[in-house]
Amino acid sequence: MQRAYAVSRLRSARRDPSRVRLEGVHALKHAVRFGAEIEVVATPDRDELERLLTTLAPDVTLPVAPVDVDAATWATLVGRELPSPVLAVAVRPPVAALPDLDRRGRLVVLEQPRHLGNLGAVVRVAAAADAAGVCVIGDADPWHPTAVRAAAGLQFALPACGRLDTLPELGRPLVALDPDGAALGPRTLPADAAVVLGTERGGLSAGLRRRADTTVRIPMRAGVSSLNLATAAAVVLYA
Structure with a gap:
């Protein structure tokens, strides 16, 4: 039985x-x-x-x-x-539509991630960096078995909320990661920033770029077009 x-x-x-x-x-x-x-x-x-x-x-x-x-x-x-x-x-723990906005650390916001493995890897990085949480705009579920496996189960270590239609006001400085932004450097980002990352191929939507208080880019060698989503999140969280 x-x-x-x-x-x-x-x-x-x-x-x-x-x-x-x-x-x-x-x-x-x-x-x-x-x-x-x-x-x-x-x-x-x-x-x-x-x-x-x-x-x-x-x-x-x-x-x-x-x-x-x-x-x-x-x-x-x-x-x-x-x-x-x-x-x-x-x-599955009850997770609010948004993490506790009083939680210390940077908040990671992913817009329309397409690969559940990459989504899970971002959760793993965010947990390691003691981020405030991970939010997903779009249909991807951070609690999908594939994402949980890629995150090694670390969804239980921080708030992981998904399937937002739009990003509401957060009461945090909104930082967009975009190739046209200022170069990311030490102490560029506020410790409580909400960092928004788009897809590897398409980047962020125009609407989220316009809402951003700051736009930054990760300096890269000429000819290198992009970084894996989780790698980009790691660079920003540990900057």
């Missing part, structure tokens, strides 16, 4: 907006470390899972016992092999 329940929850989590599917030990360890409510953990190799947790996250104790699944069932759950043998389901 326990195994059947675990398999059912893992299959339904992808379509359940109130749940988060965690793929791999890194996503699981960060979710637990930052207070996620874990409902189900499943593995085809309990010994390897315990070895990885002991090696990579000795501070983490799983709040629920792992459920063992056979290789055939595991293959139907993962679709493609994961680098570590664990899947889990967590309750």
